[in-house]
Amino acid sequence: MKNLLSGKLENYKPLREIVFEALREAIINGQLKAGERLMEVQLAEEMGVSRTPVREAIRKLELEGFVVMIPRKGAYVADFSTKDIADVFEIRSALEALAAALACERITEEELDELERLLIRVADCTAANDLETLVEVDTQFHDVLYKASRNDRLVQIINNLREQIQRFRTISMGTPGRMRETLEEHKQLVEAITERNVELAQRIAQEHIENAENRMMEAIREEMRSGGGRKA
Incomplete structure (x- = not known):
């Protein structure tokens, strides 16, 4: 997880986009596995960013079907049936x-x-x-x-x-x-x-x-x- 943003901070995209792309890539390649909970604080610390871009990225991932939000439990990597x-x-x-x-x-x-x-x-x-x-x-x-x-x-x-x-x-x-x-x-x-x-x-x-x-x-x-x- 600590290498999610490796080499990505040098481009000129907004930080929220960089975080979103890094998390999406981690889901696609299996680094973040189906059913795994996405903890904002933990991800922010591991990526060296504040919670805000992580929160925005998770919301966008939910819209695109990569993440599911479970009431009173949080965000989880979507598991496709x-x-x-x-x-x-x-x-x-x-x-x-x-x-x-x-x-x-x-x-x-x-x-x-x-x-x-x-x-x-x-x-x-x-x-x-x-x-x-x-x-x-x-x-x-x-x-x-x-x-x-x-x-x-x-x-x-x-x-x-x-x-x-x-x-x-x-x-x-x-x-x-x-x-x-x-x-x-x-x-x-x-x-x-x-x-x-x-x-x-x-x-x-x-x-x-x-x-x-x-x-x-x-x-x-x-x-x-x-x-x-x-x-x-």
């Missing part, structure tokens, strides 16, 4: 389809070249069975697509939804055969966008997210059967 995850994926599949459709109409040649380069990196990660790097490259791939939509509000909403389930992504990507499926789905999506085929791009983007959801749910159900115990 399988229904919560399904709800997020349901929204994401529709928004990803919209982003793909807009990208078909608005993407630049430079962005298409960038997608092609990222496809090569996805293929390399798949061949090397490098799950950790693949998750990073997959994020970059989707970021290019979102940017190509030229709709900042859409990008903001999708990123928020994606971040809420970021901690579960390796579960989906790590299931047998999913890395290779992801590569093929990405290739098909780039082809459809290159051809400016809006209908096909929408369908592939939606199926890509639905496939990721199905893989994740299979893994979670298996974990529950083996006694891992995520709530339903």
